[in-house]
Amino acid sequence: MGSFQFYKPKGVEDLLKMKAELGERGLILAGGSNLLVYIRNGIINEGTFLDVKNLKPLKGIDTSNGKITIGAGETIREILESAKLREKIPFFPDSMKEFANPLIRSKATIGGNAADASPAADTAPPLLVLDTETVIGSHRGERVIPIKEFFKGPKKTALKPDEVLLRFQFSVPEAGKGVFLKFGLRNGTAVSVTSLAAWLALDGGKAVDIRIALGGVAPTPVRAINAESALKGQKLNEESILTLSEEVEKDLRPISDVRGSTEYRKDLTVELLRRALRKLSGTEAAL
Secondary structure: OOEEEEEOOOOHHHHHHHHHHHHHHEEEEOOOOOHHHHHHOOOOOEEEEEEOOOOHHHOOEEOHHHEEEEEOOOEHHHHHOOHHHHHHOOHHHHHHHHOOOHHHHOOOEHHHHHHHOOOOOOOHHHHHHOOOEEEEEEOOEEEEEEHHHHEEEOOEEOOOOOOEEEEEEEEOOOOOEEEEEEEEOOOOOOOEEEEEEEEEEEEOOEEEEEEEEEEOOOOOOEEOHHHHHHHOOOEOOHHHHHHHHHHHHHHOOOOOEOOEOHHHHHHHHHHHHHHHHHHHHOOHHHO
């Protein structure tokens, strides 16, 4: 174990003041599910824990005026069980069912999962398809960054050393519904081999709003822009789904590792997209 100190900020102003002083040595401690693993494995050897677990300004879910705001300190379990979210956009809390296991869901926070910037982060694809914005704070004030610009690479984000992720915000889409699919090598705490979130709105059977986001197939979670362009305006049936889903391969930059080869990830992503489109378009039951 390295050299660590502990500090409990009295409020957000105090938190941002300490983060400005400490920079990268200021370690945000919320759920700790990732941070403690890094310490145990010797990846992080020193620093000051800034305990934000009970910091109220980082908590809360608001669903008023067609906009959703979620504090970065909300746990995955709190999101999963939120009646407010389930009423306004059930796809989002439903997507959290695939996150690790009940014990981790009760500790891990949505902000911590996003800020960890794993290419396979489970919260990232749902946040991406909802065109989420991140609100980031520092002693200089707040700034807003679209989630698609927040992820910069494996374990790298747009956060500067003196900044803290405060909350997420997105507008509820006017029409459509979403789905999140994940494939891991085993149940429980499995890291995704690949994951996919999709949002689809139909008009006369044609895709008028189609959004697709992927995890585990590129250096960062990504929107599948090529697949979206190919599918938008198309009438979705089994034939078009089978053909057009292959366009998603143009959006992939997967690696080969212990969880799967590059080709396996490509094939799996195409199949997940087909399953998502069948489910969302109502063609699933016809198979």
